[in-house]
Every structure is written in structure tokens, then in C-alpha cells.
Amino acid sequence: MDKFSDMTLFVSIVKNQGLAAAGRELGLSPATVTARLQALEDRYSVKLLNRSTRHISLTDAGAMYHQACLEIIDSVQETENLLQTGTKEVRGSLKISAPRDIGKQFISPLISEFADQYPDVVPYLYLNDNLSNLAESGLDIVIRYGELADSNLISRKLASSRRVLCASPDYLARKGTPITPQDLAHHDCLTMVRSNEELKTWHFQDSEQHNVITVVPKRCSDDGEVIRQWALDGAGIALKSILDVQEDIKQQRLVTLLNGYMKNFNASTSATGADLNVIYMSRQYQPKRIRLFVDYLIERFQQL
Template structure:
């Protein structure tokens, strides 16, 4: 019974409200309120502060979020091993990845994994913006660049280089930039990460870090659309080398300003420090890490 109450509590936190959690679990508002009250009575503490518009976690509630995730993961792992045996895995995996990278590099790995494990389900969140792993109940996320969130653990799975590229038709019509500062005279396709617009592109000039502010009429929060517009000749883009490596090989895109490359960034799998990862999650993480190690 307590495990069911903890499941409901986590769903309330993830969905940001009691009504949404109740709808997803098929529970009436009265039942949700009763079970939450029973959980608070059991622990002898108020877990959520509720107003007419929102809910927020108390200090005790934040502590229970971490503990509940561990308890439920361990209980689910135990049930899976008893019912299926140690060789089989089952249950859901929730992860996040950048849109373009995830669609072209992660989805094929997931497809192969699901083909081998018929009782596993995957909930994939493709987004180029910031993702709150704990708030959204994600098992892990794939991220590129510097890990700024100190509450997460990370597993390095490879390196990633950002390249400046354009379609031959664009370069034929507008010329090829010879230095990073020449980008000021060009149409650039700009990426938005949440509320942040990536207008400052990094380079190395004479061994020194140098940022160039770029401009363009097309700004979008979808890396796949940035690549599409770039291939169609609408401007110059700054992309992950892994996203455009096939386009560069076939000549659909051309890398420019290569001698000014700002180097490599980390490709990482990140997950909450307090998470107890079920075996199915560990297996998918290792599958992804192995795939990128083999491709280097």
C-alpha cells in the first residue's frame, strides 16, 4: 500500500498537480487527496504546500522524492527478477536527448534495444532545451557540452566537435567566409535553447578564445530544422559534427572556418545522484555508451 501512495506522490510532483496525477492514474480527486493525506500521516509531516494555482514541495517532501524513487526502483527491480528471472528485464525507461542528435543517433540504438527486450517500454523526450530530470521523472538524459548542474552525475560517452557549415549553393551565392569575423556579413541560422539564443559562436584565433556575434532571420529551437534550413541554402549553421557527419561526407554540406575550430566538447549521459538505476536503465546506458565508443 505504501508503495502505491509513493507512486502517486511522485506522479503529483512530476505532473505539477493533483488533478493531472489523478487523471493519469485513473483516480478521483477525492481519492488522490485521501491517499496524499494518508502518506503525510504515515510520515508525520506535510509533504506538499498546496494553493489554488500550484503545489510546491516542503523540505520533507524534497527528501521523500529522492527516497521514494530509490524505494520504487528497488521494488520494481526485485519484482522483475522474481517474475522474469535474472536474464530478462521489463518496465519503463524515461530519457531525454537533443532533437536532431536523438532522432538520428539515439533512436536506432533504442530500436535495437526494444527489439531484444520485448517487455521494456521507452518514453523518449526529444528537446533542445533544459530538462529537469528529477522534476520530470527521467532516468537519464544525453547532453552535449559542459555539465552545469552539480546535482547530477555524468558518464562520458564520447567527444563532440561543433562545426560551422553551409550548403554549396549558399557559398556559391554569398562567398566563403575566410575568418570568423566575416560571419557578420553573412546570414546565419541561429539556435534557441529555452530562453537563450545562441548568437555567440566560439572560435580559436591565434590560439586565443574568440567569440563572434552572428545574425540571421531564422531562429529556431529545433536542431533538426537548423540542419534542414542549412542544407536548403538559407544560411550558415553551427552544428554538432555528429549531427552533420553524413551531410559532410556526401557534400550536401561543407565545413568552413575549420582552422578556427574551438575544439571538442563532451558527450555525456547524466542522471540524478540519488537515483538507484534499475537493471534495464543500466543496460540501455551501457548500450548507448558502447555504440559511441565503437564509432570513434
């Protein structure tokens, strides 16, 4: 087999998180996929994947090879388009992940606008609040709140944001309004779950001290949109991004609390620690559709 076919196979294995699934996508038997992957690793005398019966993950060498494969495949596809049409068309898939709240309120409409301008781009929008391993996920772009830990990725700010503590007027009428962070011990708190961990340690910073409060969850969800809806229903107090709830606050469906404090799920006191960012792989070659969409997002968010 030629090297380009091997690259296509390897990208499919990583995207589908399995050899059998990659085989189904490419019309190959599991035995053929296994043999070709083994031959690929033998050729370079390096292990590309850590494999178990249920999971695969990229080795350091595999991550480097995977990124190079993506760049080469995209370059070949754009070159083919150029040869066939005489112009460098914008086409191909565009896989985007965003939190549910911001995804439905902002990202989905912007994707529709972008797709109208570039009808040969096929967008995929995945709505979830969990952090993804971008190198292994097959995603092109991840939109997330907070600071970037992985230096191998590029992060560009879409919008300034901050965490707000909020509850419905109905809830506050029934349960009272907390005056200090310590008062949350007597309130119903709605907590996010991320990677099977409850985000129940809330940090409050004012001009004098840093308060760390471990709340007792009344309801939990890994879906930020569900947390917001529970707050609107009067079920309790939520710690949310201002971008998610700004319209609810404007319409007085939610009320912000403890406004004298900077609030977060971690100890960061950075003013940018809760900003909304667009994150993508650092590549020497970036497909035109990704470059255009990132620039489009940044431009449109500046207008919001």
C-alpha cells in the same frame, strides 16, 4: 493509506506535473489527491512541493523524497519479478530524452536494437533540444551535448564532439565565404533557441585570442534538426555539433567554415565542452534496465 501507495502517488504527481493529472492516472479525485499530499507533508512536517495554480516544483526535501520513492518503487517491481519468475528479468519503462538530430540519427536505431534484446522493456523516446530538470521530468536518461553543471547527476561520455560552423555550397556561392569571425556580421546566421533565449552569441578561440561575436539571426528555431535542414537548404550558416552533420559534410552537402577556431555557444575552452554525454540520476540503487541501457549506449557509440 500505506507508505508505498503514498510514494506511488507522489511520483505520479511529479511525473504529471499536477495533482489533477496524477489523480486521473491513478483513478483518484482531485480532492483525494490534495488531501493525501497534505497528509504526507503533515506526517513528515516538511513541505515537499511548491505549488501554484499553473506549476509545481520540488523543494529540496521533495527532491530527496522523490528520488528515494523512485528507488523503492523500482526495487519492489524488480523483487516482484524475481518472485514471480525466479529470475531477475529486465522489464519496465525506459524514458529517454535526446536532441532531435542525434536522437533520430543514432539513439532511435540503438533503442530498437536494445528493445529487440529486452522485449519486456518499453522505451519512450522524447526528442527535444531543451535542457530538462531531470529530478522533476520523470525521465530516466537524458542525452545532451556539453558539460554537466548539476553535481547530483551522473554524466558519462558517449562520444567526443566539437562545434563546427557550416553552410551549403549553394549558400557560399551566393553569399561568399567568411574568412574571420567578424565576417559573420554580413552573413545570414541560423540560431538555436533554448528556454526562449536565442543562442546568438558565438565564441571563437584560436591560438592567439578569444573572439565573441553576436550574430544577427536570419532564422531561429528551438529544434536542432530544423537548423540543420535550413543549412542544407542554403538558408544560412549554422553552428552545429560535428556528430549531427558529419554525414552531410562527408557527402559535401555542407562545408565547414573557420576551421582554425574552436567554436561554442559559451566561453568554455575545454576540449570536452561539446562532447555528447548520457546523464542520469545519482542513485544508490539503479534499476537494471537503466544500467544495461547506459552500458549498451556507451559500448555501441565506441563502435560507431
